[in-house]
Amino acid sequence: MTQQKGVFERQITGLEVQAEAEQTVSADQERHRLLAGLPQLGRLLEQEGIQRLLSDYPRTWVSEALRELLADRRGRLKAGEEVEVWAVDSERWEERAREKLEERERPRLVRVINATGVVLHTNLGRAPLGRLACERLQELAGTYTNLEFDLQRRERGSRQSLLESALCAVTGAEAALVVNNNAAAVMLMLQAMSAGREVILSRGEMVEIGGSFRMPEVMEVAGVRLREVGTTNRTHLRDYEQAISEETGLLLKVHRSNFVIEGFVKEVEAEALVGLGHRRGVSVMVDQGSGMLMEPPAHWGERGWSVRALHRAGADVVTWSGDKLFGGPQCGVITGKASWIKKAAKLPIARALRVDKLTLAALEATVQVYAYGDDIAWRDIPVLSALSTDAEALYEQAEFWVQRWRAALKRGGWSLSWEKAEARVGGGSLPALTLPTARLCLGSAVHSVSLFEAALRTRTIPIIGLLERGCLWLDLRTWLSGDAEAVSCLFEEMAGSREDLRSHRE
Numbered sequence: 001m002t003q004q005k006g007v008f009e010r011q012i013t014g015l016e017v018q019a020e021a022e023q024t025v026s027a028d029q030e031r032h033r034l035l036a037g038l039p040q041l042g043r044l045l046e047q048e049g050i051q052r053l054l055s056d057y058p059r060t061w062v063s064e065a066l067r068e069l070l071a072d073r074r075g076r077l078k079a080g081e082e083v084e085v086w087a088v089d090s091e092r093w094e095e096r097a098r099e100k101l102e103e104r105e106r107p108r109l110v111r112v113i114n115a116t117g118v119v120l121h122t123n124l125g126r127a128p129l130g131r132l133a134c135e136r137l138q139e140l141a142g143t144y145t146n147l148e149f150d151l152q153r154r155e156r157g158s159r160q161s162l163l164e165s166a167l168c169a170v171t172g173a174e175a176a177l178v179v180n181n182n183a184a185a186v187m188l189m190l191q192a193m194s195a196g197r198e199v200i201l202s203r204g205e206m207v208e209i210g211g212s213f214r215m216p217e218v219m220e221v222a223g224v225r226l227r228e229v230g231t232t233n234r235t236h237l238r239d240y241e242q243a244i245s246e247e248t249g250l251l252l253k254v255h256r257s258n259f260v261i262e263g264f265v266k267e268v269e270a271e272a273l274v275g276l277g278h279r280r281g282v283s284v285m286v287d288q289g290s291g292m293l294m295e296p297p298a299h300w301g302e303r304g305w306s307v308r309a310l311h312r313a314g315a316d317v318v319t320w321s322g323d324k325l326f327g328g329p330q331c332g333v334i335t336g337k338a339s340w341i342k343k344a345a346k347l348p349i350a351r352a353l354r355v356d357k358l359t360l361a362a363l364e365a366t367v368q369v370y371a372y373g374d375d376i377a378w379r380d381i382p383v384l385s386a387l388s389t390d391a392e393a394l395y396e397q398a399e400f401w402v403q404r405w406r407a408a409l410k411r412g413g414w415s416l417s418w419e420k421a422e423a424r425v426g427g428g429s430l431p432a433l434t435l436p437t438a439r440l441c442l443g444s445a446v447h448s449v450s451l452f453e454a455a456l457r458t459r460t461i462p463i464i465g466l467l468e469r470g471c472l473w474l475d476l477r478t479w480l481s482g483d484a485e486a487v488s489c490l491f492e493e494m495a496g497s498r499e500d501l502r503s504h505r506e
């Protein structure tokens with residue numbers, strides 16, 4: 001048909017039109033030929049290479065990958081793009097499909113290297129667990145456990161009682177309950193201790209922790225009424241005292257985890273608040289937040305805020321996160337008076353907030369480290385050890401890295417140096433504290449540092465550093481064991497051929 005039309009056009013409109021038409025016709029024909037030449041899915045599935053894929057992956061995955069490849073090529077052909085022709089038995093089908101399948105089975109939650117210097121990085125999963133906790137998880141994850149079985153009495157046990165005495169021993173509390181996170185712990189205890197009644201809270205402690213955890217809203221959800229006292233910067237004991245009435249269910253103190261108020265300020269310390277509460281027959285709860293158990297060094301400015309200090313001061317209930325400075329798994333720990341904790345555990349909402357065996361396993365192992373002694377905890381709990389690492393040791397390490405790699409990296413087009421800097425604790429703990437630290441600095445006159453940084457984020461083990469002043473900074477304070485090897489591998493690659501890293505060039 002088209003051929004005939006071409007002939008007809010030549011007769012009436014001349015040579016140019018005929019040439020153009022023939023060209024269109026032949027491009028069209030070529031496209032049709034290529035489209036028709038795309039193999040059938042069924043035929044592809046019979047090929048030897050694809051059969052190999054089928055022994056590694058589910059058939060539905062392989063079919064989907066091939067269908068995607070076919071659709072992609074069909075689309076590009078139709079759009080007039082130049083597409084390489086692959087015969088049905090071409091190895092390219094297997095190659096490309098395998099890439100897709102590998103991408104598909106790649107875990108989305110992966111280990112990353114925290115080179116930000118932020119010890120408790122909320123986006124990077126807060127506290128990494130210590131060795132003992134990891135071993136316990138490994139041991140228990142794939143087995144049955146006595147989670148709710150009393151091995152002595154051969155009867156139903158309680159998951160909550162498994163850790164209670166250990167938690168009490170390390171905190172000095174009378175009882176303990178573990179829930180899913182500290183937000184849940186606060187909500188549960190407000191409900192248990194003050195449902196339908198007033199909770200007195202200083203205006204200086206009406207915090208937003210992040211996400212949607214804002215104290216006034218939490219109280220609404222928990223079914224308690226907020227009674228604000230004092231001002232943003234100053235709250236006195238008499239402010240609490242004057243607010244106490246028949247309606248009062250609880251005096252609440254909240255750690256200002258992610259901000260500081262400086263200047264003309266006054267707050268009532270937990271001890272004084274507990275004194276007032278007990279004189280007037282009102283319970284006192286402290287949302288401590290970080291789970292710092294022991295008294296930290298004086299320059300942290302946290303005097304009186306450790307979980308132990310709060311229990312010594314007589315707080316009825318203290319709530320804290322398992323995965324902040326405590327250095328355990330994500331959970332919320334409630335420590336305090338047995339009567340309140342018993343009441344909370346019986347509320348229907350407690351069932352919705354309960355933790356699983358893996359959380360309890362990791363928490364128990366972490367608690368055990370504290371039970372061995374404070375010095376052991378400072379050494380073996382990764383966040384505590386990161387916070388207490390001597391700056392001089394980090395400076396020495398940085399100098400070592402620069403000496404070891406500067407020349408090699410230079411051959412690859414990179415400069416390496418280091419600088420002293422300030423690391424932050426992060427993760428809603430110790431907002432005012434910075435720690436002296438050392439950062440490696442990678443710069444380049446030939447490579448794009450920002451493209452390089454992006455490439456680091458998509459490596460098998462992504463490395464998260466800081467982009468600043470046109471350089472990539474890797475803070476040494478937050479490296480964990482094994483991270484140095486991964487960075488060495490990276491430097492090796494960077495030192496290698498410039499060609500390998502051409503993709504980082506703009």
Ligand SMILES: *Cc1c(COP(=O)(O)O)cnc(C)c1O
Nearest residue numbers: 181182183255257287289321428
């Ligand atoms: C972090 C924090 C919370 C929230 O704890 P999650 O474990 O993140 O739910 C609540 N209160 C304070 C004071 C905190 O520091």
